[in-house]
Amino acid sequence: MTATRTKLHWDYAPAPESRDAATLKPSYDLFIGGAWSAPTDGTRIKTINPATEEELAEVAFAGPGDVARAVEAARAAAPGWAATAPLERGKYLFRIARLIQERARELAVVETLDGGKPIRESRDVDIPLAAAHFFSYAGWADKLDYALAGRAHAPRGVVGQVVPWNFPLLMAAWKLAPALACGNTAVLKPAETTPLTALLLAEIVQESGLPDGVINIIPGDGSAGAALVRSNVDKVAFTGSTAVGKEIQRALAGTDVGLTLELGGKSANILFEDAALDQAVEGIIEGIFFNQGHVCCAGSRLLLQESVAEEVVRKLWARMERLRVGDPLDKNTDVGAINSAEQLARISELVEAGEREGATRRSITCALPETGYWFPPTLFLDVAPANRITVEEIFGPVVSVMTFRTPKEAVERANNSAYGLAAGVWTDNGAKAFEVASALRAGVVWQNTYNKFDPTAAFGGYKESGFGREGGPAGLLPYVRLT
């Protein structure tokens, strides 16, 4: 009798997270001055689930008059908040952190419904990190003297904050927590396609008893963001595309308005032949397919040392074929829905350009849902340094693979980018890892890991990836005026 090996089955029974954890209102107003208020010159839109295209709720979008109202509310609240004892300011932020933890399940489900990211990520990354960020900056409120080396400081006043759709609640936390800890009041504009968790945060703000007007949340499209950065604010913080970041920097030219920008990236993930290859392959997967590649620091340029390139591509492809793409609410899903039709079109356009320019495309074959926006995990081989897929940010589940021979060449290739947000270095040789890390022109360098975030660790870019840092004591600097 010949023993035959049982064929491995990789089918998983569906394990959907219950939607019951989240009860959405049919309609949401703007959150201005501590109260919900209908838009005066704005509109109302339906926000949809990108995985199914179903309408989730109606959301008020701010018009220019609404933006001005929100800024006025923040302005009115500013003196009182700045005069609040630092520890007392911190206590509100601690409370908000606790409330986020209490409503974690609901927030995770809504984040996934509105944005398309796998529930595993919203549950394990987005929401816990948002709470952690508030918790950590809560503790800075009464310790600014230590963070600022004893320099005299004052809040900037009113800050206008515009956040993206890839980590909606987390980016709101990154913006609001340090701003408030330093004594500023804020107007936050969530992204057009993902306003819901920011609106739930507004509910949390109300539950926390935060004084009215300290946080104002006004959903809207790009025009509301443009109006906000040009309004009567003292500081602007923006996370989003480099193109819009440049517009904002131009718009603020000649003013005293403070500015921090966290923009795009085309981060290099560099793998040396002496790395633990299987561990590295997991890191590469995590680096580019986390959140469908909708990550500004995604490891979208994979640089492989020639001697192991073939083996790594083989392992990487085998691992990619095991990725589960589909229902974001399913706890087994690795790759969820693309955030919007617009983003799907952008990814498709760049991928087509990659093929046209002669790179070899490999996309995994998997059943994609019939409704919603989807893109299969994809890698490109035979990529040239000048190809659009090497140069431009795709912001999707697409990785371009290139090779190098020496550490020097790897650094040159990695730094050959207008961006400089992040990088990964994979090697078991510590001396080499630190040498390469110090030569990279990138704001974050992960060694033998990727996509790690913590409220205590500064995050932000070099070059056209923006300026200013979020996280750690450095994250306080943009929100104080050193006097």
Place this chain on the structure above:
Amino acid sequence: MTRRSLVAKTYKLYLGGAFVRSESGRSDPTTDHAGAHVANVPRSSRKDVRDAVKAARAAQGGWAKRTAYNRGQILYRFAEALESRSEELARAAVAQQDAALPAARAELGAAVDLLVHYAGWTDKFQAVMGGINPVAAPYLSFSTAEPTGVVAVLAPDEPDVLGLIREVAPALAAGNTVVAIVSRRWPLRALDLGEVAGVSDVPGGVLNLLCGRLDELLTPLCGHRDVNAIVDATGERSKVVDELAAETVKRVSRPAPDGDTLARIEALTELKTAWHPVGS
């Protein structure tokens, strides 16, 4: 109709996460401001001290290994739990110590706020104290603050609650475990704090509270070879404490009541410098 009589509390030590009597079976009476008997408290023995240090040592590794965020959340939980009992503890000060209620409330409020303040230090003192050393050679050299280990706290007699929290919180924030001798004159509310810690996710053994006579406990605690640091908040400059400390080079600090909070953490941490080559 018979009047319902109150069930009086038996005051116990907080040791290794459990509430225990002194192994010696001894107790001392505690009186109020007028000299009237209020309750008996355990009179801790040398063996109780050794048990407490053993429990603190056993808990230290695990406590230090927890993330700074987690330690911060536990101290914050401690603050939440203390807030919820602060009215009761303030009224106890009025009854036992003849304190004015507003002052007693202010003491509790300050104690809660101090716990919140130190909850915020857990993930920050490292950034303020440690850092990269720009050494003149191809090395990555960095210094990080680590907990010194087991800390003996000699709490002041007054204020019994705030005075204890003031020294215990920085030790815990930095990742140390604590054996504290609470106020000799007013031990009751300080022992109540053990109950607060006990419901605050503070792991067993991380905080140990003993009460008793200082002259009996000083030598076994401050002379214990497994104690790494002593915080003497009694207000006395005790040569005995210093000499006991010298035996195993314990760090002794005597922080001023209103002294800097980071300085308290610094006194209870060790700076470790690590070197790693950069380049071949």
